[in-house]
Amino acid sequence: MVVIMATAFLFTGCGQKAGQSKKITVSTFGISTKEMKNDVVSPFEKLDNLDVKTQSGDSAARYTQIAHNPNNSIDVVELSQNNALSGNKKGLFQKINFNKLKNFKTLSHNQQKLAKETNSIPYTVNSMGIIYNSKKVGKITSWDQLWDKKFKGKIAIPDITTTFGPAMLYVASDHAKTDISKDNGKAGLKAMKELKPNVAKTYTQSSDLANMFKNGEIDVAVVGDFAVSMIQNSTPNMEYTVPTSGTYANYDTISIVKNSKNLNNDYKYIDYRLSEKTQTRAASTKSLNNAPVNNNVKLTSKDAKNKTYGDIAKRAKTIDFEYVNSQLKNWITEWNKIMNK
Structure with a gap:
């Protein structure tokens, strides 16, 4: 809430x-x-x-x-x-x-x-990257690592309705090696289904992440860089990385x-x-x-x-929000079927 x-x-x-x-x-x-x-x-x-x-x-x-x-x-x-x-x-x-x-x-x-x-x-x-507890999960350098089975139940990602929710779907499409604008996000949504076992929480407020890390609910999160200092100041051993393959800006x-x-x-x-x-x-x-x-x-x-x-x-990378808005209603429906059921 x-x-x-x-x-x-x-x-x-x-x-x-x-x-x-x-x-x-x-x-x-x-x-x-x-x-x-x-x-x-x-x-x-x-x-x-x-x-x-x-x-x-x-x-x-x-x-x-x-x-x-x-x-x-x-x-x-x-x-x-x-x-x-x-x-x-x-x-x-x-x-x-x-x-x-x-x-x-x-x-x-x-x-x-x-x-x-x-x-x-x-x-x-701002843009998004990956913040993680380096003592628990080692080093993370790429977006593709989020799909590693060793992170089962240990990742938090932004909900599709948040600032970086659509960017998360872009990352999933990149993981599927598909241009999101070519298939209206279908490959990305399929990749999200594959990611689902690793996702402990889809969050709406990044301010919640510090407590989630502190309580051991998660070890990894996809987050906007504006929240990094807040998380690092409240929780030890937190590393932040922006993969060299790129990120998405807002x-x-x-x-x-x-x-x-x-x-x-x-x-x-x-x-x-x-x-x-x-x-x-x-x-x-x-x-x-x-x-x-x-x-x-x-x-x-x-x-x-x-x-x-x-x-x-x-x-x-920039996101075409005109395109995002034209697809968002359908994306939210499909996302909820996958991530929130």
Whole structure:
């Protein structure tokens, strides 16, 4: 069950012009909530004496909340790339005026193109890899090893409805040596059936993985790199690898919800999220572990570790989410038959 939490943080001081709203509600991911508060929310509040309320949870649940409740109180929402694409098509977002964002120019050409296609601003890029207890399973270097019988009942994978669920099906198609777009995922779903005995859990929140490792429920997990530091900080002997064959990337984005009444603060928040200072702070392994999109940010080797940055970014493949969305309903049905029966 996904839990949606709400937190409000108040500060006093000056900075807003008379008559302007001092409020903004941000819907964000439910992982590393303490770091999100300390390194993003609280510093932003102090800039203009703002009252920032946050709601947190996984991307799919929060997207559904906005889609089903047009009178929600959310101003800006941080979603996965796929949910942002769907939300824009459904008309859930306000049209963004990119000229109001001074830091928009720090994004790459492709990132700016994505922003215009989704009416959402990418603020970090992530990809998935394999995290595992090296003391128990030895060394893992490839995706194909997930199908090894020695991992029976010891693997956790993202559910098909999550950010990296479709990417897991892409990996399964690669394992079957089939281009997923050529057979609409049939070979991948067959490979998932072969993987099923090894899967102890299909998870919806990566924040659950730390406890699963700690309790010995799993020894291996396919996970987005944004969760790696959290797991490694709470559980010893955890190694993370991105196979040299490649990985699949996803951008997390910020959108302005259609009924927002705090537009001035919405633009301030987005620009702040893209700023060099915020992007550098959020990239720290002690913070959100967010790979930067601001091209002015240069990471230390320590902070670049376990991110979609440098060599890993170069071998991260993009996913055609237009195609994914056209197939997703059928994939979810077939996935549930295989993985959740």
